[in-house]
Amino acid sequence: MNISVIGAGQMGNGIAHVFAQGGHQVTLIDIAQASLDKAIATIAKNLDRQVAKGTLTAAGKDAALMRITTSTSTADGVKDAELVVEAATENVELKLKIFKEIDAHAPAGCILATNTSSISITKIAAATARPAQVIGMHFMNPVPVMKLVEVIRGYNTTDAVTKAVMDLGRAIGKVPVEVHDYAGFVANRILMPMINEAIETLFQGVGGVEEIDTVMKLGMAHPMGPLQLADFIGLDTCLAILRVLHDGFGQPKYAPCPLLVQMVTAGKLGVKSGEGFYSYTAGSKESKVAPAFAVAS
Ligand code: NAD
Numbered sequence: 001m002n003i004s005v006i007g008a009g010q011m012g013n014g015i016a017h018v019f020a021q022g023g024h025q026v027t028l029i030d031i032a033q034a035s036l037d038k039a040i041a042t043i044a045k046n047l048d049r050q051v052a053k054g055t056l057t058a059a060g061k062d063a064a065l066m067r068i069t070t071s072t073s074t075a076d077g078v079k080d081a082e083l084v085v086e087a088a089t090e091n092v093e094l095k096l097k098i099f100k101e102i103d104a105h106a107p108a109g110c111i112l113a114t115n116t117s118s119i120s121i122t123k124i125a126a127a128t129a130r131p132a133q134v135i136g137m138h139f140m141n142p143v144p145v146m147k148l149v150e151v152i153r154g155y156n157t158t159d160a161v162t163k164a165v166m167d168l169g170r171a172i173g174k175v176p177v178e179v180h181d182y183a184g185f186v187a188n189r190i191l192m193p194m195i196n197e198a199i200e201t202l203f204q205g206v207g208g209v210e211e212i213d214t215v216m217k218l219g220m221a222h223p224m225g226p227l228q229l230a231d232f233i234g235l236d237t238c239l240a241i242l243r244v245l246h247d248g249f250g251q252p253k254y255a256p257c258p259l260l261v262q263m264v265t266a267g268k269l270g271v272k273s274g275e276g277f278y279s280y281t282a283g284s285k286e287s288k289v290a291p292a293f294a295v296a297s
Pocket of ligand 1: 009031035088117232234237
């Protein structure tokens, strides 16, 4: 299948990786050539890791890399696509603009999927002339490792399109789960309030970064504490998702913690910027947030 992936950030490179490894021809598209270069280097490094573990042959790695081409033009990059998976920045206006452009240039039968964490599939679909063929295909981070794909039906998405995407998910070794289109779907409607509450707990000085994460790791058997997970997801993405939940349901419980807003404004985005609740140097983490952030410490 010809698959175009739009956005070559942390999710886009993983999505391109799993489709290419699954035997599909992938065109990876980004506005920034630097993002494309970094994505190809990341995919090669992650495939190397699979070879080192013995879960992929060296020939398999080379074949997967050969199946990926890159483009800085959406119009050109989707013109032969049978499926487009959009994984650009979590911003509703940007996604509506991208979907208008994809719709204008992708073949008529092409399915248009979005990896959005929270934005309404129905709203994105309404920006196109083919809402029946628009669907959410929400991969988890890191994509090559995580089994879940949340498949979100928009108001107009057909059974046939849903089945095609569920089947494709299974064929690349994932476990697709079908859900309906309300803000945050299932995954982030439950996860983001927990992350926001962890940040609020830090903000109020109830516990430090390590203490909060350790309580949740050892007490609730979570593999990673909520603050480390927030860094991993990207604090800008967490903030964007909370705003979608807040707007979508109009309930104060979804209002983002002021500390999260401050950190994003200050450019502290987590792993991708090198600093969030922890600082990151060459893959290691150390506790970072100063107690001065906490109002009641
Ligand atoms: P990111 O910031 O790492 O990457 C976004 C990429 O989109 C960047 O490379 C940027 O250059 C590119 N981009 C921006 N505008 C573009 C355009 N007009 N055309 C093409 N490319 C464009 O973000 P990410 O974490 O990879 O998130 C991408 C999407 O995946 C978001 O919708 C996010 O909500 C969703 N998502 C994120 C996670 C996560 O853990 N980070 C998990 C699941 C889903």
